[in-house]
Amino acid sequence: MSTDPLEPILEEAAVDTHLLHRPELEAIGRAVNEIDPDEFIAAVVFAPGLSWSEDQHRPRDYFEIHGRHWWLDASNPDNRVRLVNAITAVALVHALGLNLSTTWVTDVLPTVVTVRSVHRDDTGLHFELRRRHPAAPLPPHLADTVNPDDYAEFVYAIEQAQLGEPVCNGRVTIEFTGHDAMSTDKI
Amino acid sequence: MGEAMGDHLARLCFDGPGSSGRYTPHAYSLRLRGVDQPTDHMVYLHEVHHAALNDVTAWGSALHVYARLPGDAGNQFGPLLDACRLTHESLATFASVQIASARHGALDRVLAAYPDYVPLHEATLRLTAGVDGVTRRMVLASALARLCMQTPVLETITAAEIDGFRLASVRDLDRPDGRWNWFIRHGAHPLAAAAATADRAVVAQFGPAALASDGPGGGLHESTDPANDEGWDFWEASAYEQLRAALATAGARTLGINGHQEATATLLALVSARHGPIGLRAAMTDQQRRDDAAVASSVLQQVRHDLHDGDRHRGALLPSLDAGRLIELMANRPVIDDRPAMIVDARPASRLATLYRWPGGTLPGQLRASTGPVVAVRAIVDDGEPGMVVGHAVVPQPEVLGALSEGWGGRGPLVSCVSASCLADAGWTRRWLAPLSSFGPMFVLVDVEPDRFVPAWARDGRQVTAVETTVDDAGSQRTALLFTAGSGFAWWLVLADDVTVRLMVEYLRGCLGSRLRSDTELAGQAHDAATVVISHLLATESFVSFDALGLTNVD
Numbered sequence: 032m033s034t035d036p037l038e039p040i041l042e043e044a045a046v047d048t049h050l051l052h053r054p055e056l057e058a059i060g061r062a063v064n065e066i067d068p069d070e071f072i073a074a075v076v077f078a079p080g081l082s083w084s085e086d087q088h089r090p091r092d093y094f095e096i097h098g099r100h101w102w103l104d105a106s107n108p109d110n111r112v113r114l115v116n117a118i119t120a121v122a123l124v125h126a127l128g129l130n131l132s133t134t135w136v137t138d139v140l141p142t143v144v145t146v147r148s149v150h151r152d153d154t155g156l157h158f159e160l161r162r163r164h165p166a167a168p169l170p171p172h173l174a175d176t177v178n179p180d181d182y183a184e185f186v187y188a189i190e191q192a193q194l195g196e197p198v199c200n201g202r203v204t205i206e207f208t209g210h211d212a213m214s215t216d217k218i
Numbered sequence: 219m220g221e222a223m224g225d226h227l228a229r230l231c232f233d234g235p236g237s238s239g240r241y242t243p244h245a246y247s248l249r250l251r252g253v254d255q256p257t258d259h260m261v262y263l264h265e266v267h268h269a270a271l272n273d274v275t276a277w278g279s280a281l282h283v284y285a286r287l288p289g290d291a292g293n294q295f296g297p298l299l300d301a302c303r304l305t306h307e308s309l310a311t312f313a314s315v316q317i318a319s320a321r322h323g324a325l326d327r328v329l330a331a332y333p334d335y336v337p338l339h340e341a342t343l344r345l346t347a348g349v350d351g352v353t354r355r356m357v358l359a360s361a362l363a364r365l366c367m368q369t370p371v372l373e374t375i376t377a378a379e380i381d382g383f384r385l386a387s388v389r390d391l392d393r394p395d396g397r398w399n400w401f402i403r404h405g406a407h408p409l410a411a412a413a414a415t416a417d418r419a420v421v422a423q424f425g426p427a428a429l430a431s432d433g434p435g436g437g438l439h440e441s442t443d444p445a446n447d448e449g450w451d452f453w454e455a456s457a458y459e460q461l462r463a464a465l466a467t468a469g470a471r472t473l474g475i476n477g478h479q480e481a482t483a484t485l486l487a488l489v490s491a492r493h494g495p496i497g498l499r500a501a502m503t504d505q506q507r508r509d510d511a512a513v514a515s516s517v518l519q520q521v522r523h524d525l526h527d528g529d530r531h532r533g534a535l536l537p538s539l540d541a542g543r544l545i546e547l548m549a550n551r552p553v554i555d556d557r558p559a560m561i562v563d564a565r566p567a568s569r570l571a572t573l574y575r576w577p578g579g580t581l582p583g584q585l586r587a588s589t590g591p592v593v594a595v596r597a598i599v600d601d602g603e604p605g606m607v608v609g610h611a612v613v614p615q616p617e618v619l620g621a622l623s624e625g626w627g628g629r630g631p632l633v634s635c636v637s638a639s640c641l642a643d644a645g646w647t648r649r650w651l652a653p654l655s656s657f658g659p660m661f662v663l664v665d666v667e668p669d670r671f672v673p674a675w676a677r678d679g680r681q682v683t684a685v686e687t688t689v690d691d692a693g694s695q696r697t698a699l700l701f702t703a704g705s706g707f708a709w710w711l712v713l714a715d716d717v718t719v720r721l722m723v724e725y726l727r728g729c730l731g732s733r734l735r736s737d738t739e740l741a742g743q744a745h746d747a748a749t750v751v752i753s754h755l756l757a758t759e760s761f762v763s764f765d766a767l768g769l770t771n772v773d
Contacts, residue, residue, distance in 0.1 A: 053333075067344075069337050070399045073304065125403070130468040132399050135390045175384045176297060 036149035036158075037111050040118055043151045043202075049105040051114075056103070059114075062156065063121045063203055074117040074134040075103060115149070116140045122158055126200040127188055131181060139177060142167040143189050145211045155202025162189055164210035237261045241268040243278075243285040245765070249524040250715045252694030256322040257331070262717050263314035268306055269520055273501055275367035276478035277302050277394050280375060283489055286496040287380070297385040302367065302394035304338075309363035311335045312342040316356045341402060348410025351432035357450055358413055361458040361475075365465065366397040368473040372481035376488055391470045400468060401461075412460035419456040424449045447508045476504075499769055511728020514721040519667055522763035523714045530760035533574025534599060535582040536611040541621035544611055547597055549629055557630035559750045560622060562613060562657060564593045564636040564650065566643070566766065569665065573760045574608060584612070590646030591637075593654075596758045608758045616653035623657055632658030633747045635755070637665045638710070639766035651707070659747035660708035661700075663755065665766040668725050676729045680704040684726060685737045686719055687748070691756050698752055699723065700740060709744065713755055713762055 041047070044062035046055045056075055060068025103110055120136035123129065123144075129136065143166045147159040166186045169177055189207075192198070197206040236251040239261045246265035250258040272278030277298070284295035311329075319325050329336055345362070346355040369392040375383045390396040401408060420429055428449030455475050462472045482501070489496060499519065506512035539547065545560070553559040565573070567588045571581040585592050592612060599609040613619065623632055634654040641647055641662070654660055675682060684701035699712040699719045712722050726734050740748055755762075 057337075067341055067402050069304075069341055070402065073395075130400060131390050132393075132396045135396070173386075175386050178386050178389045181390050 035111075036115050036146050037105065039149050039151040040115070040156060041105070043156050051103040051105055052101075059118065060121065063118050064125050065201060070133040071117055071121045074120060074132075074137040075114060076101065112141075113137070115146055119144070119146050119158060119160070122156075122200070122203045122205055126198045126203065126205045127192065129185070129188060131185060135177070135181065136185065138173060139169070139182060139185060142170060143186055147208060155204065157197075157204045157206070160205060160207050161209050161211045162192075162207060164212065166190075239265040241265045243272060243282045245520045245522055245763070247522045247524055247761075248715070249527070252691065252696055252715065254328070255695070255716070256318055256325055256328050258715060259318040259322065259717060260314045260325060260328055262715070263317050264310045265521075266517060267310040267313045269517075271306060271309055271363055271367060273516075274476075274478075275364055276369055276372045276473060276481060277367040279478055279482040279485065280371050282498055283375075283380075283485060283496070286498060287489070287493060291381055291493065294383055294385070298371075301385060301388075301396075305363050305366045305394040305398045307335065308338045308342050308398060309359055311338045312359050313356055315339055316352060320352065345401060345406055345409055348406040349413040351429075353432040353450065354413055354416075354453070357454045358409055358416075358457050361412070361454045362398075362401060362409065362461055363394075364475060365458055365461050365472065366394040366401075368475070368477060369393065369397075370471050370473065370481075372478060372485050376481070376485050380485075380488060380492060389471075391465075391468060397465060397470065400465065400470075404464075408461060408464045412457040412464070415460045416453045416456035420449055420453045423452055428453070444508065444510075451504075451508075497768075509728065511725050514725040514728070515667065515669055517721055518718070518725065518764050519769050521714075521718060522761055522765075523718065524761045525713075525756055526760050530573060530575050531758065532601075532603075532605060532607045533570070533576050534601060534607045534609045535584060536597065536599070536609040538614070539611050541618055541625050544595055544613075544622060545625045545629075547611065548595065551597065553630065553753060554746070554750050559631045559633060559754070560595065560626050560629075560658075561751060561754050562593060562595055562619065562622075562634045562654065564591045564634070564640045564654065566591045566637070566639050569637060569639055569766050570610070585610075590643050590649075591640040593650060596754070598757070616650050619653045619657045631747055631750050633751050633754075634658060634660045635663055635711075635751050636660060636708070637663045637766060638671065639665050642666075642670075642767055655707050659744060661748070661751045662708045662710045663759075663762075664710055664712045664722075665762065665764060667764050667767075667769065668722065668729075670767065672726060672729045675703045676733070679733065681733050681735065682726060682730055683735050683737055684723065685740050686723070687739070688716075689749075689752050689756070691753075696752070696756065698748070700744075700748055701726065709740075709748065711748070711751065713752060713759075 040059060040062060044055070044058040046058055048055065051059070053072065056072050057068045060071035063071070103114065105111055105114060117133065117137045120133045120140055123140075124131060124133055124136055143163055145161040145163060147161050149159070150157050166189075169179065169182055192205075192207045194207050194209060197204045236253070237249060237257045239246060239248045246269060248262060248265065250261065252258065272281055280298055281295065281302075284292050284298055286292070287295075315325050315329055318328075322328075329339060342359055346358055349355050349358055369388065371388055371392070374387045378384075378387060385393075391400060417429060428446040431443065431446055458475045462474075466472055479501075486498065502512065502516055506516075548560050549558050551558050553561075567581060567585050570585060570592060576582060580586075592610070594610040594612045597609045597611065599607050601607050613622075626632060634657050636651075636654060641651075680703045682701055682703050684699060687698050687700065689696040689698060695716075697714065697716040697719045699722050700709045702709050712719060723734075723736075739745065
C-alpha cells in the first residue's frame with residue numbers, strides 16, 4: 032500500500048483509538064456498509080494480532096455460549112493490513128454484488144487486488160484499487176480452504192471492473208485505476 | 219478435560235451470570251447456576267438447538283462423522299465447524315430467546331449477559347422483521363438455518379473417500395455461513411416472501427386454524443400444540459422451498475428439507491467399512507420428532523449437568539479402613555440438622571474414572587482392578603493443595619455393611635446411593651443389592667437412559683409413583699425427581715434442573731400413560747433420606763448424565 036489507508040477509515044468511523052474492541056469494529060463496519068457489521072467483524076477476528084483478555088484463547092472445538100473478550104491492536108502493521116483488507120472486502124462484496132463471504136474475500140484479496148489508497152471527503156470513503164496482473168495463483172496456505180472455482184470467479188469479477196469508472200455503494204466509492212505487476216511480497 | 223476447556227469454564231464463571239453450556243456433536247454440557255430460571259432455560263435451549271440442527275442436516279451429519287473419526291482422519295472437523303458457527307449460533311440464540319421469552323417475558327436483560335450473542339439475535343430479528351407471529355419467525359429461522367446446512371457436502375466427502383476431503387472442495391455459497399451471510403446481505407424481503415408463500419400453502423392444505431394460533435393473543439405454547447404440528451411442519455417445508463429457490467438463483471446447490479438422508483446413509487456405510495462403528499446415534503425419524511417421549515429421550519441422551527464449578531472434583535482413594543475407623547471418620551461430619559450421615563455409594567469403576575480427576579490422571583489401580591462396581595464411603599479431605607478432594611474409602615465386602623450399620627447406631631441416617639449403571643452387572647447385583655437394601659433407604663441415581671429400564675416397567679404393567687422436589691443448594695435451585703415402581707426396592711433419583719426433570723416426566727408419561735402417578739411430597743423417612751442423599755450428591759458428584767453405559771441407539 033503506497034499510503035496508509037486505515038486512518039481515513041478510522042476517521043470516517045469516528046474511532047480515535049488503535050485498541051479496537053467490538054464497538055469500534057462495529058463503527059468501522061458501519062462506515063463501509065449499513066446492513067450488518069457482523070460479517071466484517073467475523074473476517075477481522077481471525078487476524079493474527081487478535082488479543083484476548085486474561086490470555087484466553089478462542090476455543091475451536093465446540094459450540095458455546097459465552098462472552099468473548101478480545102481486541103485488535105491497530106498499531107500493529109500486520110493487523111492494519113488485515114483490517115484494511117477486510118474493510119475493502121466488505122466494500123467489494125457490496126459494490127460488485129458478489130455472492131461471496133467477506134471472510135472469503137478478505138483471505139484472497141491480497142493475491143488479486145492492491146489497495147492503493149483510501150481517502151475521505153464529504154461524500155464518504157474512496158478506495159483506489161489496482162488489479163494484480165496476472166492474478167497470483169492461489170497461495171498454498173489457502174489451498175485447503177478456498178475453492179478454485181470460487182477463486183476463478185472472483186478473479187474474473189475483478190477483471191471485469193472497468194478501469195477509471197468509480198462504482199458507488201452508499202458512502203463508499205471503489206475505483207480501479209490500473210494494474211500492479213504480480214508480486215507475492217505482501218501476500 | 220483439556221486445558222482449553224478448563225480455561226473456558228474459568229472465563230465463563232468470571233464473565234456472566236454464570237450459567238453456561240457447550241455443545242459438541244457428542245453431547246452437551248450444562249453448568250446451570252439455578253439462580254435465575256430464565257437464564258438457565260435460555261442456556262439449556264441454546265444447546266438443544268445446536269443438537270437439533272446437526273441432527274437434521276447434511277452439514278450436521280458431516281460434523282457428527284468427523285467428530286468421531288480416529289486420528290488424522292478427523293482433522294477436517296475444525297474447518298467444517300468453522301464454516302457453520304454463525305449459522306449455528308444465530309439459530310441457537312434466536313430460538314432459545316424466543317422460546318424462553320414465551321414463558322418468562324422479554325429476555326433482553328438475560329441475553330445482555332452474553333454480549334457476543336446480542337448481535338446475532340438482533341441480526342436474526344432483522345432478517346425476520348417482515349414476518350408476523352412469534353411462531354412463524356421461529357419456524358422461519360429454523361427453515362433458513364436448515365437450508366444453510368443442507369448443502370451437497372456429504373456427496374463431496376464420499377467422492378473424496380472421507381480422508382481426501384478438504385473444505386476447498388465446497389464452494390463458499392455451499393457452506394452454511396456463506397449462505398447465512400448471503401441472506402443477511404439480502405435483508406428481510408426473501409424471508410417475508412417465503413413466509414407469505416408458506417401461509418398460503420398451509421391455508422390451502424389445512425385451513426386457517428394453525429395460522430390463527432400464531433396471531434394476536436396466541437402464543438408459542440398454543441401454536442406448538444401437538445394438534446398443529448403437522449401444519450407447522452408443512453409451513454416450514456413450504457418456506458424452506460421458497461428460500462431454497464431464492465438461494466438457487468445465486469448458484470447455490472441446494473437439497474430438499476430432508477435431502478440429506480440418503481447421502482448420510484451412503485457416507486455412514488463408507489465410514490463403517492473404513493473405520494468400523496464410530497458410535498453415532500441413529501437420527502430421529504419425522505414420526506419420532508413429533509413424539510414428546512422420543513424427543514425427551516433424545517435430549518436426555520445428550521445432556522450432562524455439571525454440578526461443580528470449573529473442572530471435575532479431584533478424587534482420592536483413602537486407605538482401607540475397618541468398620542470402626544469408617545464410623546469414626548464420618549461421625550463428626552454433620553450432614554443434616556447438625557447430625558452426621560453414613561452414605562454408601564456404588565458406581566462402576568469406569569464411571570468413577572470420568573467423575574473425578576484422579577492423581578496422575580488415572581483411576582487408582584485398586585479401583586481399576588475391581589471386578590464389579592466400587593462400593594465406597596465418601597469424605598471430603600484436605601490434601602494440602604487448593605480446593606477440596608473427594609476421598610473414597612472402599613467397602614470391600616457386603617458383610618462390612620452390617621458392621622457399619624450396627625456400629626453407627628442412631629447417630630444419623632444410613633443411606634445407600636447406587637447408580638443405575640451398577641445394576642447392569644448381574645453378579646454384583648446378586649451379591650450386593652440385598653445388603654445395600656437392608657443398610658437403609660436406597661436411592662438409584664439415574665445415570666443411564668430411561669430407555670434401558672422404563673419400557674420393562676411398562677411391559678410389566680407396573681404402577682410408578684413420582685415426586686418432584688426442588689432443593690436449595692447454597693442459593694441455587696436444583697430440581698430432583700424421585701420415582702418408584704410398584705413395591706420397588708428403591709427410589710430412583712434424577713438430580714438436575716427443572717427442564718431435565720420435566721423431560722424425564724414427559725418420557726415416563728409417554729411410556730407409562732395412566733400408570734404414572736404424581737405425588738406432591740415424600741413421606742417421613744424417605745423425605746429425610748432423600749434430602750441427605752441429594753445434599754451429598756451436590757457436594758461430591760462432579761456431574762450427572764445418562765450415558766454411563768453408552769447409548770442404546772448407536773451403530
